[in-house]
Amino acid sequence: MLDMFFNSGTELKYKSRSPLTSEEVLEAIHEEVSNDEKKNRGGAIDRTLKTYVGDILEVLEEFRREERDKKEDAESSVWHALLLLAIIAIVLLVNGTHGNPDFDWLDENSFAFKIWGTALAMLYLGVQIERLSVFRSLWQYGFTKLIVSVSISGLVVFSTAKAASAINNVFAVDASVFSFTLTFVSALIVFKYLSSFVIVLGLVAGIHTLNFIGWVRSKSWSDWYDSVPINSFFLIVFSIVVMGFCWGWSHRYLDDEYMPEKVYKLARVLDFNDKHDCSNVTSDMPVVFMGASKDIVLVDPNNTQVVSVQSFLEDGVEVPSSFVRKKCDL
Structure with a gap:
């Protein structure tokens, strides 16, 4: 019925004049939305609403394509960075665990390699956990950040109090005398309490273990497993390493039984002075200056x-049962 109003010519009818009747208005609207651009009698191009909308859609599609490419490039950069980080961590852990008797330098620094390898493994795990959709979904809420901030602040205050008590038990003086020791012992106690949260690593590693087992059982490329789940492999390995590391430190190095030794050795390195001018104290005796005027040692x-x-962590030491306090005579 409306075909009688449609423009069947090669030139757009209503580019040169305005529609006058309701039928012509409908015909003009149809002309704009159904026709592509056409040449008029003067050879110029008459563009229609359809062509403008098409141009807008092309621009939007190009924008979406660019955004998708940027996101894929960013994901690829992160993946390659994590892969490099994982390889370096594996190399350090292997050299730190087994050592190398053929190269003295590697053998002498095996403990440092183990520590740095474990630190890089923790960094890898932290980034992977932060990328989880569950973590990102929860972390976007301010209340989650508030609870975490308050919890960490409370843990730091509690750990500082525990550290001050441990220092007082060893030296029988106020912990403020050993300011550096107080800071480091507090950090060790914070680490000890936070290490209990490695159970989260166990849960994440369990999920990735199922993913890796599923790939192994598939025995072929499939829709579910496009490629080797290398991230799952590294996450499982590093989770085992970090959980073992945290358990070992908590039970072997930072247990309450060994804490006095750690406090004493930290104070010996950080706060005791090997040189002094006190004439009534032998020069080979390290001292800590106390008092408002620092005249008591x-x-x-x-x-x-x-x-x-390594010696700080692994070597045992006899903690003196008492420490002598003297007035420093110059």
Whole structure:
């Protein structure tokens, strides 16, 4: 019925004049939405609403394509960075765990390699967990951040109090005298309490273990497993390493039974002074200056030496039962 109003010519009818009747208005609207651009008698191009909408759709599609490419490039960069991080961590852990008797330098620094390898493994796991949709969904809410901030603040305050008590139990003086020791012991206690949250790593590793087992059982490329789940493999391995590391530190190095030794050795390195001008104290006795005028010293009778981080963690030491306090005579 409306065909009688449609323009069947090669030129757009209502580009040169306006429609006058309702039928012509309908015909003009149909002309704009159904016709592509056409040449008029003068050779110029008459563009229609359809062509403008088509141009807008092309621009939007190009924008979506660029955004998708940027997102894919960013994901690819993160994946390659994580892959490089994982490879470096594996190399450090292998050299740190087994050592290499053929190369003295590697053998001497095996403990440092183990520590750095574990630190990189923790970094890898932290980034992977942060990329989880569950974590990102929860972290976008301010209440989640508030609860985490309050919890961490409370843990730091509690750990500082525990550290001050541990220092007082060893030296029988106020913990403020050992300011550096107080800071480091507090950090160790925070780490000890946070290490209990490695159970989260166990849950994440369990999920990725199922993913990896599923790929192994598929025995072929499929829609569900386009490629080797290398991230799942690294996450499982690093989760085992970090959980073992945290458990070992919590039970072997930071247990309450060994905390006095760690406090004493940290104080010996950080706060005791090997040189002093007190004439009534032998020069080979390290001291800590106390009092408002720093005229009183706390003397370490053992003069224990801590030569490395490894010796600090692994070597046992006899903590003196008492420390001598003297007035420093110049």
